[in-house]
Amino acid sequence: MVDLSQRGMKNIIKYSGLNELNLIEQTKLKNVAEKEYETIKRSYHNIMDLAINVKVRNQKKKKYSIHARIEGPSKVFSAESSDWDITNVTRDVLNSLNSELKKSFKEEGKKWRGISAIIRKYM
DSSP states (O other): OOEEEETTEEEEEEEEOGGGSOHHHHHHHHHHHHHHHHHHHHHOTTOOEEEEEEEEEESSSEEEEEEEEEEOSSOEEEEEEEESSHHHHHHHHHHHHHHHHHHHHHHHTOOOOOHHHHHHHHO
């Protein structure tokens, strides 16, 4: 687990389902998750914890399914992805989580301009 601190509060990455992975896969997952989480933390300062759930499906070869969840102060963001490569699926799920955060904070930044702005828009 990685401990990141911000203003006295500890932000951590919680992993579940790591017992299904071998040691090499665990280190790949943790390295990519730590790097991507630090970039998310730099962009959004009020993000709390990241929870990563890993599931492995054994078909002809291993297929990894990862569900990631970030708990913010007022909202929970989640993303899910699956792929044959552990690094690609981890990077993909955290990038989609980052894009969901961007979209949410972009909508929050819009201001109410009143009814006159709406009328002007459709006239």
